[in-house]
Amino acid sequence: MSYSVEIKAMINGRSRTLNVAPNQTLLDVLRDEAELTGTKECCVVGECGACTVLVDGRPMNSCLMLAVEIDGAEVTTVEGLESEDGLSPLQAAFLDEGAAQCGFCIPGQLMSATALLESNPNPTVQEVQEALAGNLCRCAGYEQITKAVLAAAKEVGHE
Amino acid sequence: MNRFEYARPETLAAAVALLEEYGSEARLLAGGTDLVIELRNHWVEPKIVIDLKRIPELAPAIVEGNGILSITASTVMADIVANEQVQRYFPALAEAADVVGSVQIRARATLAGNICNGSPAADCAPPLLVYDAVVVVAGPAGIRRLPVDDFIVGPGKTALADNELVTAIELPIPDRAYGSAYQRLTRRRGTDLASITLCCGVGPDGVTRLAYGSVGPRAFLVTDESGALADPNIGIEDKAELLDGMFHLATPSIRSMRASPAYRLAMLRVLGARALETAIERLVKEVA
Numbered sequence: 415m416s417y418s419v420e421i422k423a424m425i426n427g428r429s430r431t432l433n434v435a436p437n438q439t440l441l442d443v444l445r446d447e448a449e450l451t452g453t454k455e456c457c458v459v460g461e462c463g464a465c466t467v468l469v470d471g472r473p474m475n476s477c478l479m480l481a482v483e484i485d486g487a488e489v490t491t492v493e494g495l496e497s498e499d500g501l502s503p504l505q506a507a508f509l510d511e512g513a514a515q516c517g518f519c520i521p522g523q524l525m526s527a528t529a530l531l532e533s534n535p536n537p538t539v540q541e542v543q544e545a546l547a548g549n550l551c552r553c554a555g556y557e558q559i560t561k562a563v564l565a566a567a568k569e570v571g572h573e
Numbered sequence: 574m575n576r577f578e579y580a581r582p583e584t585l586a587a588a589v590a591l592l593e594e595y596g597s598e599a600r601l602l603a604g605g606t607d608l609v610i611e612l613r614n615h616w617v618e619p620k621i622v623i624d625l626k627r628i629p630e631l632a633p634a635i636v637e638g639n640g641i642l643s644i645t646a647s648t649v650m651a652d653i654v655a656n657e658q659v660q661r662y663f664p665a666l667a668e669a670a671d672v673v674g675s676v677q678i679r680a681r682a683t684l685a686g687n688i689c690n691g692s693p694a695a696d697c698a699p700p701l702l703v704y705d706a707v708v709v710v711a712g713p714a715g716i717r718r719l720p721v722d723d724f725i726v727g728p729g730k731t732a733l734a735d736n737e738l739v740t741a742i743e744l745p746i747p748d749r750a751y752g753s754a755y756q757r758l759t760r761r762r763g764t765d766l767a768s769i770t771l772c773c774g775v776g777p778d779g780v781t782r783l784a785y786g787s788v789g790p791r792a793f794l795v796t797d798e799s800g801a802l803a804d805p806n807i808g809i810e811d812k813a814e815l816l817d818g819m820f821h822l823a824t825p826s827i828r829s830m831r832a833s834p835a836y837r838l839a840m841l842r843v844l845g846a847r848a849l850e851t852a853i854e855r856l857v858k859e860v861a
Binding site: 417419435436437438439458459460461463466469472473474475477478479480482483526529530544545547548549 | 574575576577578579581602605606609610612613622624626651674675676677678680681762763764
């Protein structure tokens, strides 16, 4: 008997059908089956946020979800942030502000920040810090990351 | 992670039937923020994982009716934080839900899961105790309701039988002014397990209800009916002895790495005083 379940999900705007084992996490399936390796594996206990993706628009730790749970859902990974026009304003702001040092936490930071700006286009410093409290940066580049999010908010606000 | 079967029942009856079939070999999945860690670390090795999120009766909802605010089993912390009725009637629950984990955890973790996991440090246990929450449980014999104080048993243990599941948590809406507040002690602000969780509620009848967790095998509820703790005209310094007595059930473990027993006991008094003062302020404001 095959130990897999067929699931359908919109991943980065594209309808995907995947065969997943019930004991695979969403993180494993994104990286190993969907070949979306932008999402990072780090603490695997939901504390560091490196594996953050958006599921139906909400940031979640993909290490704490079974892949079968996304059947019928919409998933956005860091690969889905770029559009035909290039990097998203947030990604561009991360570059401009030098927010990435080693870069490992950045995909997760970008996903949490994307969700924040969707729901709150003009966040305060405290709101940015709270929104990113579930995303750890071992380089401790929090200052630049916060600045980048605020800069992106400002830029989008001016459009 | 070991192999397990995965089931996604679409009715409550089907979920209960699976529980009947598999008993202790089944694990229930709602948010999964505890379960997936347990599965990966082989702390639990179930034959089947039953995902409850496709059962219509359990779908995320916070509904007011007959003097009760009912929160279904799939409702996540972020929705509880944002809910106006929760904010209005049960502010300490909104405050507790708002400090669970991180934004990512709050988008996934459920209130029902928080108490079903049975952690002595469950953030939402103290407010549920203070507000006299009722846990709605479905099993082969139908639905039963039990006070959250009876539902919570000890570390990792609840009153839930192997063939039962929680469908909702019901909160009786206070029929008069009520002041309440939540306090929590952690080592850092974001994403940490609590060293103390505490909730205080005061009513116009002078009764003070105080619940505290992470300082013993489970969260405990104590009450003061003398009226002295709730009295807005008595200074907090003059309540110190009475307040100290409220913490007689606290027995913090020496083995916990998060905080020493002495520190927890000292901070219980500090957090207790803060929550009491805030609860009284809120009651006074509501009555005015």
